[in-house]
Structures are given as C-alpha cells and as structure tokens.
Amino acid sequence: MRLSVFLLKNASPKIEYYSRFSPSPLSIKQFLEFGRDNACEKTSYMFLRKELPVRLANTMREVNLLPDRLLSQPSVKLVQKWYMQSFLELLEYETRSPDDPHALNDFLEALIEIRNRHNDVVPTMAQGLIEYKEKFGFDPFVSSNIQYFLDRFYTNRISFRMLINQHTLLFGNDTNPAHPKHIGSIDPACSVADVVTDAYETAKMLCEQYYPAAPELKIAEFNAKAPSKPIQAVYVPSHLFHMLFELFKNAMRATVEHHEEDKDDLPPIKAKVTLGKEDLSIKISDKGGGVALRKIDRLFNYTYSTAPTPSLDSKRVPLAGFGHGLPISRLYARYFQGDLKLYSMEGVGTDAVIYLKALSSESFERLPVFNKSAWRHYQGGPEADDWSNPSKEPRDASKYKAKR
Numbered sequence: 366m367r368l369s370v371f372l373l374k375n376a377s378p379k380i381e382y383y384s385r386f387s388p389s390p391l392s393i394k395q396f397l398e399f400g401r402d403n404a405c406e407k408t409s410y411m412f413l414r415k416e417l418p419v420r421l422a423n424t425m426r427e428v429n430l431l432p433d434r435l436l437s438q439p440s441v442k443l444v445q446k447w448y449m450q451s452f453l454e455l456l457e458y459e460t461r462s463p464d465d466p467h468a469l470n471d472f473l474e475a476l477i478e479i480r481n482r483h484n485d486v487v488p489t490m491a492q493g494l495i496e497y498k499e500k501f502g503f504d505p506f507v508s509s510n511i512q513y514f515l516d517r518f519y520t521n522r523i524s525f526r527m528l529i530n531q532h533t534l535l536f537g538n539d540t541n542p543a544h545p546k547h548i549g550s551i552d553p554a555c556s557v558a559d560v561v562t563d564a565y566e567t568a569k570m571l572c573e574q575y576y577p578a579a580p581e582l583k584i585a586e587f588n589a590k591a592p593s594k595p596i597q598a599v600y601v602p603s604h605l606f607h608m609l610f611e612l613f614k615n616a617m618r619a620t621v622e623h624h625e626e627d628k629d630d631l632p633p634i635k636a637k638v639t640l641g642k643e644d645l646s647i648k649i650s651d652k653g654g655g656v657a658l659r660k661i662d663r664l665f666n667y668t669y670s671t672a673p674t675p676s677l678d679s680k681r682v683p684l685a686g687f688g689h690g691l692p693i694s695r696l697y698a699r700y701f702q703g704d705l706k707l708y709s710m711e712g713v714g715t716d717a718v719i720y721l722k723a724l725s726s727e728s729f730e731r732l733p734v735f736n737k738s739a740w741r742h743y744q745g746g747p748e749a750d751d752w753s754n755p756s757k758e759p760r761d762a763s764k765y766k767a768k769r
Contacts, residue, residue, distance in 0.1 A: 376453055383422035386415075388524070390730035393551060393599055393701060396531060397725060400548035406536045407463040410472055413532060414458045417525065421452045423735040424521040430743040431514060434501055440493035444486055451479045473537050476529045486522055490515070491689050494668060503668055510743055515667050517733035520696050524730055527601070527700075554597045555605070557638050557647065558584060564609035565636070572617040580620045580631040580651070587639045590723075596640045599725040600701075608694040608705065612649045612717045615691070619653025619715065645721040652714040661707055665692045701728040 399409075425448055428436070435441060454475055461468050494511070503511075531549035546553065565582045572579040588596050598605075616634045624631050632652040639646045656664065663669045669688050695705040702722050709715040722728040733739070 376449060376456075379418075379456060380422045380425050380452065383415075383418045384426040384735050386419045386422075387734045387736075388420050388423060388730075388732045389416060390732050392730070393601075393725040393728040397548050397551055397553060397599060400531065400535050400551070401553075404535050406469050409532050409536065410458075410463050410469055413476075413528060414455065414461075414472070417528060418452060418455050418459075420521055420525050420528075420732070421448060421455070423733065424448070424518055425452065426735045427514060427517065427733075427739060430740065431510070432507055435493070435497045435507075435511070438493045438496040440489050440496055444490050444493065447482050447486065451482060454479060469536075473533060476533055477537070480526060480529045480533070483522065483526070487519065487689060487693065490518075491667075498668065508666070508668055511668065512666060513742055516692070516696060517739075519693055520700060520731065521733055523604075523696060523700050524732055527730075550601050550603060551599065552602050553599050555600045555602050557596045557598055557605070557645065558586060560602050560605045561609055561636050561638065561647065564606050565613050565634070568610050568613035568617055571614065572621065576617075576621045576628070578621065578628045578631060579617050581633045582636060583633045584636040584638070587637065589639065589641045596638050596645065598640075598645050598721065598723075599728075600721065604697045604700070605719075605721075608697050608719055609647070609649070611690045611694040612719075616649055616651035616653060616715070616717070620651050623652070623654035640723060643723055643727075645723045647719040647721075649717045649719075650714065655711040655713050655715050656707075656709040657711045658709070661709060664707065665695060667692055699731055702731055703728075 425445075428445060428448075431441075436445070458468070458472055458475070463469060527550070531551075534547075534549040544552065561584055562582070569579045569582075586596050588594055613634065620631055620634065621628065635648075635650040637648045637650075639648075667688055691705075691707075698705040698719055698721065704720045706718050706720070707715060708718070
C-alpha cells in the first residue's frame with residue numbers, strides 16, 4: 366500500500382505534465398502510408414513513447430472528476446490501478462534512447478503486456494457502474510456526467526489500442542498469416558460484404574445458444590462509384606466487425622422474441638451496403654417490433670439495457686445485458702469520423718445505419734482532449750429545462766373560461 370501511494374505521489378506531476386499536451390490524431394491514410402512505405406521501428410518508438418502517455422494522462426486526469434462514490438467502487442479502483450501501472454511502465458522509456466540495443470524489444474514487450482492488462486477494462490468498468498447503481502442509484506445529473514465521461518474514456522481506449530496494435534503487428538510476431546496484405550490492423554482492400562457475413566454468422570451461432578432459431582440474412586450492395594464492382598474500404602476490419610456483430614445480436618434477439626409464436630418462419634434480417642462519393646453506409650434492417658421514439662436515446666445510455674444483467678463469472682458469452690454494446694459500437698463508428706444511427710418504427714422494426722468515411726484521407730481519429738471545456742462540463746449543476754413539460758394530469762381547462 367505504501368509503495369502504491371509513493372508511486373502515485375511521484376507519478377502525479379508527470380500525469381499533470383503530459384495532460385497539458387493534446388493528443389495527435391492520425392488518419393487511416395497516415396497509418397497506412399507509414400506501415401506500407403517507410404515502417405521504421407525507431408520512428409514509431411519515438412512517437413509512441415510520448416503519444417501513449419499523453420493519451421493516458423488526458424483520460425487519467427478526467428477520471429478524477431467523477432463522483433467520489435463512483436471512484437470508490439472496487440471495480441473502478443481496479444481500472445484506475447491498471448491505468449496507473451501502464452503509465453508508470455511507459456515512463457521508463459521517456460528518456461531511453463532508441464539506439465539502446467534492448468530498448469525496442471523491451472518496449473514491444475511492454476506494449477503487449479499493457480494491452481493485455483487493459484483487455485477487461487470495458488466489463489470491469491461496467492461492473493463498477495452496476496456496483497454504484499445498486500448502492501446509490503442514478504440522478505439525471507450524475508448519469509449525464511457518466512455518459513459524457515464514458516464516451517470519452519472508451520474512445521481514448523479505442524485509440525490507445527489502435528496505436529499499440531499497429532506497432533506490435535508491424536514490428537512484432539503478431540502478424541496474422543491469414544491476412545498477409547493487412548498493414549497492421551488495417552485492411553487496404555476490406556471487403557465490406559465479407560465482414561457483414563462474418564459478423565452475421567458469429568451472431569447467429571450465439572443466438573442459437575439462447576433461442577431455438579435465428580433469422581436468415583439477405584445482403585445487397587450498391588456501388589455508386591463503380592456499379593459493377595464489389596464494395597471495398599480501407600478500414601480496420603475488427604472495428605467494423607465489432608459494430609456489425611452488436612447490431613446483428615440486437616436484431617436477432619428482437620426478431621426472435623417478437624415472433625415468438627412463429628419461430629419456424631422468422632422474417633430475414635436485411636443488410637444493404639452502399640458506397641457514394643463521401644460515405645460508405647451499411648444498413649441493417651429487422652422486423653423485430655421496433656422501439657418507441659422516447660426510448661431510442663436510452664439505447665445509447667451506458668446505464669440502460671433491456672436485458673437482465675449478466676454475470677462476469679459466467680463462462681457463457683452473454684447475448685446482451687451490460688448496456689455497453691450500442692454506445693461503444695457508436696464510438697467505434699465515430700472514432701474515424703463516421704457515425705451509427707438508429708431509425709425505428711414501433712410495431713414493425715428497426716433500421717441501424719453505420720456511416721463511414723469513403724476516403725481514408727478524411728478518416729481522422731476523433732479524440733477527447735482534457736481542457737477547461739471538459740473540466741467545466743463536470744462542475745455545473747443540473748439546469749432547469751427550458752422547454753415545457755407536460756404535467757402528469759391534464760389541466761382542467763374549464764377553470765380558465767371567461768365569465769359571461
């Protein structure tokens with residue numbers, strides 16, 4: 366315990382120092398050009414030994430603005446410990462020369478260890494929210510701040526892992542022989558339809574563990590730029606798979622439960638992939654009964670789920686329940702300047718649309734920055750609504766009749 370307090374005291378000035386720098390966003394094109402043409406391990410080392418502490422420090426400063434009662438939850442404290450440990454390990458390379466014969470290999474091994482340490486950040490943080498909610502509940506102001514923080518925290522994590530994966534895949538032994546043309550984690554000619562199919566098949570296998578059937582998939586493509594060619598993108602297939610897998614899980618669950626009486630004749634899930642001058646869009650459509658308009662925004666709330674909360678100890682992969690699936694999928698889409706939107710008709714079904722940039726040169730990282738604007742977001746109190754709210758009981762208009 367004394368050692369951790371000692372490390373914290375010594376690390377605090379460094380965290381403050383690095384948090385003064387804004388992260389440096391990169392585009393998919395920049396990632397690609399560096400990995401393809403002039404991949405130099407020393408250059409990557411020199412960039413990452415500063416950039417990774419900057420991204421960690423920005424998010425570590427912001428964590429401390431959360432409510433004390435949330436920070437005191439065991440799962441949240443564990444996540445903070447992981448971040449502190451990783452930050453301290455990166456500081457060991459702050460002044461270490463790339464010409465040191467062991468520096469590059471030691472750094473590579475450290476990055477792999479850091480990445481593995483952070484593997485369970487999302488479910489652990491989700492568990493921390495559950496611990497807090499069970500003890501204290503959520504008022505609208507706290508919930509709003511947690512939503513704001515987690516969007517930024519998880520985006521930071523996506524970017525952190527992106528940088529680490531690019532380095533370890535380019536300069537380590539992580540290269541996947543099944544994808545020799547990948548530049549790190551980026552596929553320069555990613556077949557979108559193939560990723561759609563892979564995500565569907567994986568979600569279908571999971572669905573069939575919980576239900577006796579799963580809806581079929583119908584997929585169509587429309588390439589406005591080259592009508593006779595299949596649609597390809599310069600993108601990170603694992604990011605796209607993550608988004609699609611989540612959407613297919615939700616669509617399957619809704620479809621099977623909405624058509625409970627006729628599981629032998631489930632309506633198919635339809636996927637449409639389109640490519641225009643600016644956008645690459647993927648629409649997933651289901652006939653799962655849809656969602657009421659007032660609930661759409663809640664689906665992107667980390668504290669909301671329509672499924673029972675799963676156990677972290679269970680060996681069975683949960684189909685749903687933590688409430689993190691959709692909001693994190695939207696962060697993956699937004700990370701490279703895209704988006705994810707839901708359009709629903711209650712009683713019929715839902716269309717989920719993923720928007721991605723068609724050009725890799727426009728696909729820049731969208732990164733959170735810890736500054737005064739972010740700090741002020743946590744300081745203000747709840748404000749009064751400046752739009753009228755309907756009262757619970759309709760007013761008796763007869764009281765306002767003019768006397769004759």
